[in-house]
Amino acid sequence: MVKLSCRDYGFDCDFESNGDSSNVIEEFGKHTLENHGIEYGKEALMQFILRKS
Incomplete structure (x- = not known):
C-alpha cells in the first residue's frame, strides 16, 4: 500500500490518495x-x- 498527499509536494491541499500504486498514480495524477x-x-x-519508501 502506498500513499501520496498534496501537502508532501508543496500544495496547500488536504488531498491524499492511498492504495495500490496503479490506483494512487491514476487518482493523484x-x-x-x-x-x-x-x-x-x-x-x-x-x-x-x-x-517515499
Whole structure:
C-alpha cells in the first residue's frame, strides 16, 4: 500500500490518495491536473512513490 498527499509536494491541499500504486498514480495524477493545473506523468508519480519508501 502506498500513499501520496498534496501537502508532501508543496500544495496547500488536504488531498491524499492511498492504495495500490496503479490506483494512487491514476487518482493523484487526476487530482493534481484538475485541481492544481499540473500534469504529472505516470513515471514522475512512480518516482514520488519510490522516493517515499
